[in-house]
Amino acid sequence: MRGPQDRGYSRLTGLRCSECGQQHDATVPQNLSSCCSLPLLADYDLAAVADLVSPADLAGRPPSLWRYHELLPVLDQDNVVSLGEGMTPLVPLPNLGRDMGVPRLRVKDEAAMPTGSFKARGAAVGVSKARELGVTSLAMPTNGNAGAAWASYCARAGIASLVVMPVDAPRITREECVAAGAELYCVDGLISDAGRIVGRVVAAGNVFDASTLKEPYRIEGKKTMGLEIVEQLGWRVPDVIVYPTGGGVGLIGIFKALTELRALGWIDAKTPRLVAVQAAGCAPIVTAFDAGQRHAKPWPDANTVAFGINVPAALGDFLILDALRATGGTAVAVSDEAIRSEAAACARSDGLLPCPEGAATLAGVRRLRAEGWIGGSEEVVVLNTGAGTKYPGVVPANPVVLAADQDVPVRTPDNRTGPGAGAG
C-alpha cells in the first residue's frame, strides 16, 4: 500500500471559502469557513492531474468511485473506508421516456450503492477523510439515509457516531443506524430541529460536526455522480441533469465535477442544464429561483412523501441557485400525487421502482417536457438517489390471500390486466 508521503493518490491542495475564496488549512478538521461562516470547498492541482492521468487510464481502474482518487481528498490510500461504492448503472428508461416524449431518458440508479442510497458516496469520502484527520467521534442530523450511510462507514472506520433523525424518517434507516452501533435519537420534528439538537451536542465539545455542508468532504463524494455520468456516456455530457433537491449537496457536487472536468480538458465547453426538483410541500429553492433571489426563505410546515428532500432550509441554497443559473437550468416543484404516480409508472414500464425522491425527478421531467423546456430529442439523466424498497407504502399492494389448497381466481382478460391485477 502507499504511504502518506505519496502525493500522487490525491491532488488536494486545500480548502477555500465558497463565498469569499479565502484559503483554509486542509490538514486539520474543518467545518464552516472562519471568514464567512459558510461552506468550504476542496481545491485540487488540476494541472498536475491533467499531466498524470487521462480518461483512458481511468478505464482500467476498478469500478468504484475511488477510480477518481486524484480528484478526491484522501491523501493516503490506507485511510480509504470502502464498501465497494460507486459506478452505479446508468439505465435507459425507453418505455417511460417514450410515454413522456423524452426517448433519450436515463436514470443513474443509486439503489446499487451500499446502504441503498447515494448518501454512501458522501459517507465513504467524508468518513475516510475524517479518519485521515484523526476524528474519533462525529454527530449529524439526517432525514434517514445519510445517517444510515455515515453510521455504517463509521462502524467500519472505528469512529463513534451520533445520529438524530425525524420520527417520520423511513423506519428501516433507524435499524441501519442501531445495527451499525450509532447512538441514535429521533426527534418529533423536522431535520432542521435535528440540526439544532446536533448543534448543541457539538457545542458541548469533543464531537466533530458532520452536518451537510458544515463538513467539507461529503460534497467531494457526491461529486463522483457527475464524474461517473460523464465517463459512462463516453466523456460526453447530457443535455439536462435532473436532481431531487433537499440540502442540494449532490447538485452542487455535480456542478463542481463538471467545472473540474472542463478545467482538465476531459470534456468540451458544453454544459448540461441542471434542474432542481422539489416537492410542492417543501419548495424553498423553487420559490427563490422564481423570485430571482440568491438565498431561500425557510419553508413553513414542510411535508412530502419524498422524505429525503423534506428540507425546509438549505445551508448551501446560494450554491444550488448559482449552479442552476450558471448552467441555464431551472427549478420545479411536483406534487406528492405525481411522485407516487411516476414511481409506479417507472416500475410498470421499465422495471425499476425508484425511491420517491427519484420519482420526483421523473415527475419534473414530464412537466418540463410538457412545458417545452425539455426538447423531444434531448438527452436527459435523472438521479434515482436510493432504493424504492426502503420506502414501503409509496406503491401499496393488497394481494388476494389464498389457502394452501386453493386455486387462483378464474383468469379472464378482464381481471388480468393492469398493475395490481388481482388486488382484493
Place this chain on the structure above:
Amino acid sequence: MRGPQDRGYSRLTGLRCSECGQQHDATVPQNLSSCCSLPLLADYDLAAVADLVSPADLAGRPPSLWRYHELLPVLDQDNVVSLGEGMTPLVPLPNLGRDMGVPRLRVKDEAAMPTGSFKARGAAVGVSKARELGVTSLAMPTNGNAGAAWASYCARAGIASLVVMPVDAPRITREECVAAGAELYCVDGLISDAGRIVGRVVAAGNVFDASTLKEPYRIEGKKTMGLEIVEQLGWRVPDVIVYPTGGGVGLIGIFKALTELRALGWIDAKTPRLVAVQAAGCAPIVTAFDAGQRHAKPWPDANTVAFGINVPAALGDFLILDALRATGGTAVAVSDEAIRSEAAACARSDGLLPCPEGAATLAGVRRLRAEGWIGGSEEVVVLNTGAGTKYPGVVPANPVVLAADQDVPVRTPDNRTGPGAGAG
C-alpha cells in the same frame, strides 16, 4: 446492434438432461427434461470461447454480468433485458473475520443488484432468454425476492407475469411485484404450496412455467456470481465459498461456473470447497448430506427468519449434494439466534448489514472455523444474497424520541457504549 445471425454473442450449443445427459432443443421454450423430468442444463462450445476470448479481453468490458455473454444463453444482444446488473462488490470483512479467526473473509454483496437481491441475475438472463424464445406470459412461485426480480424484468420486457408467494414473505416484495404490474397472489402456506398453485395455473395452459430449475436459464444468470468472484480475485479461486441454500440454484450455478472456467483453462485445477448453509428450522440438504444420501426428504414445518431459504424441498437437491461432495465441501445448519446475531455483528464491525440469508453464511463460517473445518489462513467468500434493508426487524431499533426543543440525554461513558446505545 448485432443481429440474430451473429453467432459470436453466445456460444450456447444446446441443453442436456442433468441426470442422463440426453440432448434437448434450446431453440424452443423448455421446462424439465422430457426424458427424466429433471432439470436441463445449458451447454456451450467452450473450445470456441477459449479461442475467441481471454480474461484480458473481459477486463475492458462494461461492469455488468453481460461481460460474460459468450457463456450466457442469449443469442441476440438485442434481446438482452438489463437494469445494469452484476459486478457487485467483493467486500473484505476484516473486523468480523478477525473476530471469527478467519482474517481472509470476504462477502460478495448482492445488495447492489437491481431489486436488491441476487435474484436479479436469474431474472435478467431468464427473462432475456424467454423474450428471445417468444414467451409472452410466465408464472412462478417465490419466497419474495425472485418474484420481485422476475416481475421487474418482465415489465421491462413486456412479458406478463403471475407470482404466488407465502403471506410471510418480506412485505416489500409484494409492493415490488404489484408496482411492476405482476398478477400477485399470496398463499397461507410455504413456497411448496405456492409451487403447486402455479403448477395448476400452468396446467391450464398458455403460461410458461418459470419455477426454480423447471426453467433452464435462471441458473445461467446465477452462474455469473462464480464467474465474478473468480475474476475479482484475479482469476484465482478462494479456498471456500459459502452459500445460503434454499432451492440451491446459486450453488449449482457457481459449481457450473467453476467447471466451465477450468475447461476454458482460465483457472487451474484447484477447486474451492463449496458449503451449503441452511437454517436449523429448514435443513433438508444438511440432513441428506450427513446421511450420505443423494436426495433430500421434504422438511416438515419449515420455519426461519432467513425466509429466502425456507424451502422444504428442492428440485435440484441431487445437484446441490453432488456439488458439495465433488468439491470436498460440506453442509451446515445454523440457528435463527445465530443469524440475527451475525447480522448485527457484521453491521457493527464492518458496516455492512446483510440480509438474514447472508448472515446465515457468516454464522456457518464462525461454526466451521470453531470446528476446525475452515483453517485460520484460508480465504473464504460468503454470499450476501440481498439487502438487509428488505427485512425490517432482524436487528430491531427502539430509539429515544425527543421533542423538537429537547436535548439528547447527558452522555456519559456508560450510556454511550455499545450498539443501540440510547435505546429506550
